[in-house]
Amino acid sequence: MLSQDLDDASLYPQSQGSCHASLKSPIQALPAETLAGIFEAYIDQYRRAPWSILEHFRQRVRGIETLCLVCRTWREVAMRHAALWSNLAVPLVHAGSMAPADDPGMVLEEDAVGIRTWLGRIGATPWSLTLCRTRSSGVATTGSSEPASVVPVRDLLALDGAHLNPLDNVRFLNATFTTEGHLGDVGGLGLEGLTLPNVRGLFMGLDVPAMNREPTSLALPILPSLRQAMLMTWKLATVPHDFPWTKLTHVFLLRMITICSKDVAAILRYCAHNLQRATFSTVTANSWENIQPPFDNPSRNVDGDGLCELASLTHLTIGGVWVPEYATDMSFPNLTVLRILDRRDRGATFPFFNSDTLWQFRNVRKLSLTGEYAGLFARTLEDIEPDDGFPFLTDLYLDGNVYSVVDLASTLVFDMDEPRFPHLENLRVHCEIGELEDYRAGGWDASNDGGGVKPEERLAELVASRTGENASPDVEGGCKALKGLTVRVTPPREVGWVPAGCWQKPSATPEKKCDDVAERVKRSLEAYEEELSVEIVRGKAPSHAEFFAVDLDGWDPLFEEAFAGVPFL
Template identity: 85%
Template sequence: MPSQDLDASLRPQSQGSCHASLKSPIQTLPAETLAGIFEAYIDWYRREPWRDILEHFRQRVRGLETVCLVCRTWREVAMRHAALWSNLAVPLILAGSMAATSGTGNSEGLADDPAMVLLEDAVGIRAWLGRIGAAPWSLTLCRTRGVATTANLEPASMVPVRDLLALDGAHLKPLDNVRFLNARFTTEGPLGDVGGLGLEGLTLPNVRGLFVGLDIPQIDREPTPLALPILPSLRQAMFVTWKLATVPHDFPWTKLTHVFLVRMINICAKDVAAILRYCAHNLQRATFSTVTDNSSENIHPPFDNPSRNVDGDGLCELTSLTHLTIGGEWVPEYATDMSFPNLTVLRILDRRGWGATFPFDSDTLWQFRNVRKLSLAGESAGLFARTLEDIEPDDGFPFLTDLYLDWNVYSVADLASTLVFDMDEPRFPHLENLRVHCEIRELENYRAGGWDASSSEGGVRPEVWLAELVASRTGENASPGVEGGCKALKGLTVRVTPPRERGRIPAGCWQKPSTPEKKCDDVAERVKRSLEAYEEEVSVDIVRGNAPSHVEFLAVDLDGWDPLFEEAFAGVPF
């Protein structure tokens, strides 16, 4: 960006030079319509990848310059429209000599240095802050690829971001109006104190949403204290690929209603339980996931500050929690002293190895008895049915209406034996919607289900099991008014996909087809034919395609979140 003041650069053209433009039909549009057009024009700048933050910032400024230089009318509309100025991105550079850094990215010389802004960018940022005025706005602070370090820069060419944003000399308090704080960091090159934003100790009284992320998980990094400003009004927090040193030090917000910690390094099941306790009174939606297979203990003891007393004694009730998603290793015993009376949506991605059992047992399952929607995905075949068959029907999610079973948590035979409705043992009597995922090895030559593709005697094909399941929950068999009856199944989705090429495959269980796409089509057609008789009663959807990734499974349901989280989360290159 040129070094001149942004305000000066936005001087309109003379009356004569814009005379022709006044004849354009667009000049007759209402100011509100023009403002909407300007927003759409500027919006694509805001959605540029965050790794190009410096160019992103400068291009967006250029876009506003272009709008304001067309004519006086356009300039006045743009200047009055607060939404055009409500999202400020600040590219940070790391102060200090980079020669002192080591190849690991740790440097004692850089740890205490403030985050800086290039002077040529600071001029535009000051003018931008003046345009924001008292309107609510969001602040993005980003150190990322392509942003220069200060090793070869003169001190006069840099401004501390703290001084730039505080604007004490101008008697302005723009930080008081920040509603959303987005902090992004690169893992490329030396970072010093990766948690430093340059705002430590400052209070942002009205920030309600916080996004913090590293674009690549660095498992070999030492745990990093997260140096953030004071956020007394914070309600929603999202952390992506961050390595927290100690949860209580980095998680000082008891009033959170929404928390999202995905691909978290060194966060284990005990940490999850501790955070749930810490935010128990207000928490409504929570998502937790680890990037590695952690044991039940962490290298650094979670919640090691005894003054916070987060562990507590006795039963902890999370009365406000309605949505819970857990990925990685879930250790049920950490929830034995918790109660989730209003939890309706539960999603679990169990990433434990082969031989893992269902992530609940009869001692912990009662806490989740009110769950209406359950999603399970895992790494171990048969995870779903292995222990559920041993649990009494009244204890195993008796009010469940929606069930989503993804890769490896069941076999087709397990699915049928567990979900075929039996009035003598009524399991899931309220089930209305079922979504299942089947690799073609399950449907093409799965031997454990009683059908061997190489056998001349044939047997019960897996799609017949699916038809039997549907038949048991439709027609005369669905009798909700009869004691021991069930509700009619309304929807069934079967995803048929090629086999995954990663992970351990049991010997003799399946053979990779020479044309996976054709095999998928053949199997999908076979499943569809087996369920045609029930299409008038049940909405049947046969989907061909790859299985959802772990990231897709864990992707936050942004309903109820601040819309700015969608933009921040969409830019994360998982």
């Protein structure tokens, strides 16, 4: 392992002299900045390798050790280059009966040696800390099954008595746990009671397969400067009452089963002053009766008094069931991006927008609906008055089966008497042709159309009404020119699967129906290819993880790396 002995010239044995000599001339000819870039790329390969987090840490340390052992020039560049030392991963282990009940975060002594050296090299450089425990970590033992020597992570990182506390310079805290044990074993990071004064980003991911456990409060360090927080899959965990909700600018709660619409509304009120981006996934209509809310702050009135204005909120994503009644006293004057993911039965009504709540989203520019909400919105769009329904909307994405393209296109055809969406520039429509029912209900069956208008013809009418001479750059009395139209055609769920008795001909499989739809749409819009971008997409709507990954725009780049590294999405 890397140690303080790296400063000792005795580490360079004469037997390696010939190898080092062959490299010395070209090495010394390179500028230090170039060498530093090469070192970064070399160490980065360990991050991308498909190893466990424990092996990632050990290999990364060995990689830097290798660089330092080549020659004095390389060692000096590596030691001075802060980027090589800016991300420390600390592998935690289950220490069994050796760990105090209130301090579950333990590190093997053999890993602690390298960590101490790492901390000594960080100095005053801003850095990120990753705490990780996986199922493969197991209980700390030696090769002979004897208990291994372990160190509490709290003592290891705090460096009691040190002139400079490295925890003062941590900017990003990442904790990823995968466990089959009791939730209490991983609810704490081993840093409880410590203050990390400059942490601005917090990422926590936990995979707990069993659901029959009582909720456990997350034991977090004190984070007075926290601004961005992402909590993922903490299905049975609650956030402590002193969590700095009021200071957050970015909130991302993914797959938290204990959260409900009322909780979301309360969190929005907590964060009202500073919140800029918010994402809530797996939102339920009501909390479980035996589960406490995911947060608790008795010093604030979660019900709110009067109108609550979230003036800074620009991006909002809701994944799950939204009950508008909980947010009727809120306003979002600067909300520009609204994204909703939900799956409901076809007979359901569209609950998100009604006469009491629609005014809240008047200034939305980009609306993205995925799942059954897309179809519900498409079917109820005509019931929304043009002046009330998103008058400034520029982008409309319906990534769910809209069922009737004819009805949707008819509603979106620009009419001077009822100018709906006059600023619309980009439209995405999803057509699912997985079953004959979808094919016929959508009006795509040419042999059984009853003489009505074909879907592709209605799409062409929609484009014609919003392009060419009908478009007006000044918008007054007219509409902006449509710039992009995307039609997503979903293939059947199982290629070649034909429901008994559904198809008129054995060869008329769902796959061929999809080909037919795509070709017809393409032909109908060929005349407008010079005026707007037309794209026919074959494939399913975005998955759960893909839908929420889009929300990482505008976050600290370290969140994207942490999000991509979670194995249980």
